[in-house]
Amino acid sequence: MPMKKQGARAKHLGIPLSTLSNYWTGRRVPSAADLGAIHDAVRRSAPTVPDQLDHLERLRKCAARRNTRTVSxxxxxxxxxxxxxxxxxxxQYASSGTVPAQRPxxxxxxxxxxxxxxxxxxxxxxxxxxxxxxxxxxxxxxxxxxxxxxxxxxxxxxxxxxxxxxxxxxxxxxxxxxxxxxxxxxxxxxxxxxxxxxxxxxxxxxxxxxxxxx
Incomplete structure (x- = not known):
């Protein structure tokens, strides 16, 4: 994607920053529908990116199977x-950039x-x-x-x-x-x-x- 900051990417994709972070680090695996939506959004922002949805879906399924292992x-x-x-x-840091109200x-x-x-x-x-x-x-x-x-x-x-x-x-x-x-x-x-x-x-x-x- 053309934007370098992860926050800007998340906003463009229409998903929470925490969700994108979890996908990025492998803590979570997106659903097939979410992967398709992300793929389409990326292609809209970078039209020269080839269609790789089938390949990505295979990787997603492998990751999903791997993540079903028992976690300690x-x-x-x-x-x-x-x-x-x-x-x-x-x-705390919504896209509006407003600062949360001060607590005692x-x-x-x-x-x-x-x-x-x-x-x-x-x-x-x-x-x-x-x-x-x-x-x-x-x-x-x-x-x-x-x-x-x-x-x-x-x-x-x-x-x-x-x-x-x-x-x-x-x-x-x-x-x-x-x-x-x-x-x-x-x-x-x-x-x-x-x-x-x-x-x-x-x-x-x-x-x-x-x-x-x-």
Whole structure:
């Protein structure tokens, strides 16, 4: 699709961002009808794309059969947590861009701590289950649902407790961040004493090839 941001793709396809995220990371498999609707919408946005619906339907059936396997309690817990994080993103940041009404300070603080802890636990659970796609999906969802301060707190928790790979995955989960968003996250990390992590976020945002922007 011509649009680069996942949110824009979801809006064009007419499906929730959390649903597209789940399809993208393999946590869910679309129905035949949903796949057909997505395929048609993509072809309308990019007319040169060949008709591949039959091939995609075969892949969808294979994925559906694979997803009928028994899921361990650890994986199930991680999937539910990822979906809660993703759904929080869709509910809080609607396409209108309006900011939700402010809650009392003590409720807001409790909710923020809950989201941070849930993100950390979900990442560790997915990693323990060997679910690499789950780790990527949780990090992507968290980058949309959490504030810069929440991301910083979650990353600090992971790095402090020896989960540096998960901390890196979390910070790089929002590769689609704009310039201003990237700078704000980097500043938040620096203020928290996570200078190396701020450099990681800034390096990831640099144009590939190392050339200077005109």
């Amino acid at each position: 309690p650890q994986e199930s817990s991680g999937i539910r947590a990822a979906e809660r994080i993703s759904n929080t993103s869709s509910a 300070a003590h409720d807001r603080h409790s909710g923020e701590e809950g989201k941070v802890g849930e993100t950390v636990r979900a990442l560790i659970t997915a990693r323990s289950a060997g679910d690499r796609r789950g780790v990527i999906g949780i990090a992507w969802s968290a980058s949309k649902a959490l504030t810069h301060e929440d991301l910083c707190a979650a990353a600090s928790d992971l790095y402090t407790n020896g989960h540096s790979a998960l901390g890196e995955a979390l910070l790089l989960g929002g590769r689609e961040r704009g310039h201003e968003d990237t700078m704000r996250l980097a500043i938040t990390l620096i203020r928290a004493g996570l200078t190396a992590q701020a450099e990681l976020v800034l390096r990831a945002a640099l144009p590939r090839g190392g050339g200077e922007q005109p």
